[in-house]
Amino acid sequence: MPLSTVIVAGAGPTGLALACGLRATGVPVRVVDKAKGPAATSRALGLQPRGAEVLDRLGALADLPEGSVHIRQVLTHVNGEPMARLNVGQRTKLVTRPGLIISQAEVEARLRHRLRDLGVEVEWGRELLAADQSIGGVTVQIDDEAIDAGWLVGCDGAHSGVRKAAGIGFPGVAVIERFLLADVRVPLSLPQGAVSVWLRGDQMLGAFPMPGADVWRLMAPAPTGTAADLGGEEVLALLVDLLHDHARLPSVDVQEALWTSTFRIHRRLASTYRKGRVLLAGDAAHVHSPFGGQGMNTGLGDAENLAWKLSLVAAGQSGEGLLDSYEAERRPIAEEVLESTSAMTRMVVGGTPMARLIRDHVFVPLMNRPVVQRMIWEKSSQLKVSYRKSPLAGRSVRSWAVPGPHAGDRVPDLKCERADGSPTRLHAELGAHWALLTPADGDCATVTRRHLGTGGRVTVLKASASNGRDVMLVRPDAHLAWRGTSAASLDHWLTQALGRT
Numbered sequence: 001m002p003l004s005t006v007i008v009a010g011a012g013p014t015g016l017a018l019a020c021g022l023r024a025t026g027v028p029v030r031v032v033d034k035a036k037g038p039a040a041t042s043r044a045l046g047l048q049p050r051g052a053e054v055l056d057r058l059g060a061l062a063d064l065p066e067g068s069v070h071i072r073q074v075l076t077h078v079n080g081e082p083m084a085r086l087n088v089g090q091r092t093k094l095v096t097r098p099g100l101i102i103s104q105a106e107v108e109a110r111l112r113h114r115l116r117d118l119g120v121e122v123e124w125g126r127e128l129l130a131a132d133q134s135i136g137g138v139t140v141q142i143d144d145e146a147i148d149a150g151w152l153v154g155c156d157g158a159h160s161g162v163r164k165a166a167g168i169g170f171p172g173v174a175v176i177e178r179f180l181l182a183d184v185r186v187p188l189s190l191p192q193g194a195v196s197v198w199l200r201g202d203q204m205l206g207a208f209p210m211p212g213a214d215v216w217r218l219m220a221p222a223p224t225g226t227a228a229d230l231g232g233e234e235v236l237a238l239l240v241d242l243l244h245d246h247a248r249l250p251s252v253d254v255q256e257a258l259w260t261s262t263f264r265i266h267r268r269l270a271s272t273y274r275k276g277r278v279l280l281a282g283d284a285a286h287v288h289s290p291f292g293g294q295g296m297n298t299g300l301g302d303a304e305n306l307a308w309k310l311s312l313v314a315a316g317q318s319g320e321g322l323l324d325s326y327e328a329e330r331r332p333i334a335e336e337v338l339e340s341t342s343a344m345t346r347m348v349v350g351g352t353p354m355a356r357l358i359r360d361h362v363f364v365p366l367m368n369r370p371v372v373q374r375m376i377w378e379k380s381s382q383l384k385v386s387y388r389k390s391p392l393a394g395r396s397v398r399s400w401a402v403p404g405p406h407a408g409d410r411v412p413d414l415k416c417e418r419a420d421g422s423p424t425r426l427h428a429e430l431g432a433h434w435a436l437l438t439p440a441d442g443d444c445a446t447v448t449r450r451h452l453g454t455g456g457r458v459t460v461l462k463a464s465a466s467n468g469r470d471v472m473l474v475r476p477d478a479h480l481a482w483r484g485t486s487a488a489s490l491d492h493w494l495t496q497a498l499g500r501t
């Protein structure tokens with residue numbers, strides 16, 4: 001096997017997205033998963049605008065928006081009374097896609113389909129048991145086969161064997177001991193396109209509309225005093241009781257239980273994302289509360305960030321130092337997600353009488369304010385993610401007074417023209433490629449092609465909206481790499497970023 005090969009352990013959303021990103025640039029990839037086959041049930045439900053954008057750039061979004069519930073509101077009730085109508089999903093200058101509720105299983109299916117088009121099939125029933133690094137590669141033990149590869153990426157979830165094999169710590173704490181979940185087919189006279197939440201004292205219940213006729217997800221913390229070992233029927237019975245009590249519905253006639261589960265909420269972060277030729281992404285690197293629907297989306301963001309860097313390194317077009325920017329950019333994002341989702345969980349669950357008082361009389365009423373709604377929606381969309389503090393951004397010298405994106409910021413989906421004058425959009429040209437937005441195909445284009453190769457890694461575009469005289473180099477993940485006017489300065493940035501000194 002060529003030593004540029006990347007082994008991806010885990011065919012969840014993170015591993016599949018990473019493999020698509022690597023394959024799209026021609027990197028040899030193998031994806032192994034210890035499960036016998038794809039999961040039919042869903043953990044994640046919320047596909048945030050950033051997650052949808054990543055899937056789109058990877059060519060895997062397909063018909064997901066059409067098959068999703070477009071979420072418009074979160075309706076919060078306190079002691080049975082409607083208290084807040086939080087509008088989400090609205091179009092803002094930053095966010096132009098809706099928030100989608102769609103099964104994680106459907107997201108994975110679209111990614112597998114895309115990966116198949118790129119020539120890779122997931123190897124199911126193949127468990128990674130050990131990994132040993134040498135100077136030029138890594139030997140991976142998968143069942144009884146030892147495979148020599150260039151790189152190993154652990155996308156193998158919260159209990160990651162890759163993380164353990166690499167000796168990477170995963171410190172953290174349990175946030176909530178037990179949560180109950182049931183995906184059920186049940187006709188409910190609740191508003192469609194809205195998540196309904198009921199709060200009363202230390203109890204909470206959420207009902208999420210899912211795609212399909214009368215399909216809902218019910219979720220609640222296990223009431224105090226519930227037995228430790230709960231079977232599926234008991235979980236369902238408890239959730240239906242809570243629904244009766246809180247929503248005061250005349251009848252709850254469950255026609256089918258599609259999935260029931262109990263889970264613990266942990267908050268943990270890997271002490272490093274890389275040890276030599278072994279890297280971590282997704283739940284293998286960070287786990288947190290599902291409140292706010294950020295986990296799968298953060299994993300997709302990790303995958304996109306890592307894919308273009310590892311592809312340049314594996315192809316020998318960049319030094320390994322570029323990979324350090326993966327942790328520098330993505331670990332702070334995970335830290336922030338851990339912080340905000342834990343705070344939200346504490347706020348909603350209300351652990352003490354004082355916390356519940358503040359929740360019911362301060363936080364919940366605040367959710368009716370348009371300015372708060374916009375803030376919550378834009379933050380949860382993940383489109384505000386910026387890498388301004390990245391070592392890559394630090395190398396682009398540019399005045400903070402300049403309007404428009406700064407190095408590290410996400411560049412919006414601008415209207416552009418290709419070299420032949422045909423119209424396109426910036427994001428449609430990214431994914432496998434970099435984009436150089438330039439008024440004319442001059443010295444900056446020559447420099448970029450020299451560094452990134454003439455083999456199609458960079459597309460030269462003309463932006464319809466003016467950036468003044470500035471040329472912008474946009475990374476495959478839609479973040480601004482460099483902005484300026486001097487080809488010598490661009491040459492310097494690329495030399496430094498790709499470790500070619």
Ligand SMILES: Cc1cc2nc3c(=O)[nH]c(=O)nc-3n(C[C@H](O)[C@H](O)[C@H](O)COP(=O)(O)OP(=O)(O)OC[C@H]3O[C@@H](n4cnc5c(N)ncnc54)[C@H](O)[C@@H]3O)c2cc1C
Pocket residue numbers: 009010011012013014015032033034035043044045046047104126127128129155156157158159160161162181263281282283284290292293294295296297298299
């Ligand atoms: C109830 C619930 C609701 C959630 N809701 C949301 C939401 O609305 N939005 C959101 O963004 N996130 C949500 N999440 C989080 C989301 O499900 C996870 O963040 C996401 O699944 C992480 O994807 P992953 O690919 O990193 O890992 P996983 O999906 O866990 O995939 C890991 C894969 O690795 C395989 N594997 C494990 N060990 C090995 C091994 N040794 N060798 C080979 N393969 C291995 C496993 O079989 C699995 O297929 C929710 C989570 C829960 C529990």
